[in-house]
Amino acid sequence: MSTLKVTTPSDREIALTREFNAPRQLVWDAHTKPELVKKWLLGPPGWSMPVCKIDLRVGGTYRFEWRNDADGTTMAMGGTYKEVKPIERIVQTEKFDDPWYEGEAVSTFTLREQGIKTILTTTVRYASKAVRDSVIKSGMTTGVEQSFDRLEKELLS
Amino acid sequence: MQSTARLDRIFAALADPTRRAILARLAGGERSVMELAEPFDMSQPAISKHLKVLERAGLISGGRDRQRRPRKIEPKPLAQATKWLERYRKLWEGNYQRLDALLEELKEKE
Numbered sequence: 001m002s003t004l005k006v007t008t009p010s011d012r013e014i015a016l017t018r019e020f021n022a023p024r025q026l027v028w029d030a031h032t033k034p035e036l037v038k039k040w041l042l043g044p045p046g047w048s049m050p051v052c053k054i055d056l057r058v059g060g061t062y063r064f065e066w067r068n069d070a071d072g073t074t075m076a077m078g079g080t081y082k083e084v085k086p087i088e089r090i091v092q093t094e095k096f097d098d099p100w101y102e103g104e105a106v107s108t109f110t111l112r113e114q115g116i117k118t119i120l121t122t123t124v125r126y127a128s129k130a131v132r133d134s135v136i137k138s139g140m141t142t143g144v145e146q147s148f149d150r151l152e153k154e155l156l157s
Numbered sequence: 158m159q160s161t162a163r164l165d166r167i168f169a170a171l172a173d174p175t176r177r178a179i180l181a182r183l184a185g186g187e188r189s190v191m192e193l194a195e196p197f198d199m200s201q202p203a204i205s206k207h208l209k210v211l212e213r214a215g216l217i218s219g220g221r222d223r224q225r226r227p228r229k230i231e232p233k234p235l236a237q238a239t240k241w242l243e244r245y246r247k248l249w250e251g252n253y254q255r256l257d258a259l260l261e262e263l264k265e266k267e
Contacts, residue, residue, distance in 0.1 A: 003250070004246055004249055004250045004253055005246075006242050006245055006246040006249070008168065008171065008172055008242075010172060011168070011169060011172035011173075014245070016249055018249075018253050020253075020256070020257065020260060021257070021260070022260035022261075022263070022264055023264075026260055026263050026264065026267075027256075027260065029263070030256055030259055030260060030263070036259065036263075039255065039259050040252055040253075040255035040256040040258075040259050041252055042252065042255065043248060043251075043252065044248065044251070045251075129165075129168075129169060129172070130165065132168075133164065133165055133168045133169075135245075136168065136242060136245055
């Protein structure tokens with residue numbers, strides 16, 4: 001099984017690189033079709049994604065909403081597409097409704113074909129180094145400490 | 158417990174490729190400033206500046222030999238910083254494992 005690499009290419013960025021054992025078109029679909037995104041982009045255990053709206057075109061917007069099914073906590077984020085190059089590249093802004101960090105982040109998503117596999121890279125550039133560090137420390141791009149503590153307990157148990 | 162300011166210094170120190178390369182070299186054992194400057198196209202004062210940033214972050218310290226002042230790696234702060242990244246990585250790995258399963262389903266349908 002392929003593992004995820006997390007790096008900090010500059011003091012304002014976090015980059016994720018992961019290989020998928022599937023053609024590029026399918027990995028693209030799983031990231032851009034709401035009915036598919038809702039199935040996997042969930043964060044810690046116990047969260048679901050009741051709202052996923054994607055208007056995939058330059059200037060179009062997206063909106064994701066998550067819900068903790070145990071206690072009803074919700075969180076949401078959205079942004080605008082800056083660049084869309086089908087099955088290859090998406091540049092988008094991202095901002096949480098209830099941000100625990102300042103400013104808007106810009107995320108660059110790319111898919112590269114390698115034989116029968118697909119290499120995904122997502123680089124998120126934050127407003128400042130302090131913001132980037134706080135995102136790393138919170139452990140995720142969603143800021144619910146409570147769910148996070150639970151995750152940590154599970155990981156440590 | 159590690160303070161936020163301390164972690165900020167660690168991540169700032171790790172953001173620079175030269176400093177990461179220095180840490181990688183120190184992982185192999187104590188080295189003097191001169192030895193550390195060797196593989197880089199950089200003056201000793203420039204390397205010393207990087208070493209100061211690493212020292213302030215607690216990632217390295219001066220060795221026992223006062224004369225040569227070799228530097229050595231301090232594994233604990235580095236391990237703590239790595240732990241933060243690891244937590245972030247685990248969360249996304251959870252998402253991507255669900256995605257792996259979904260992609261398998263989609264492949265079967267095709």
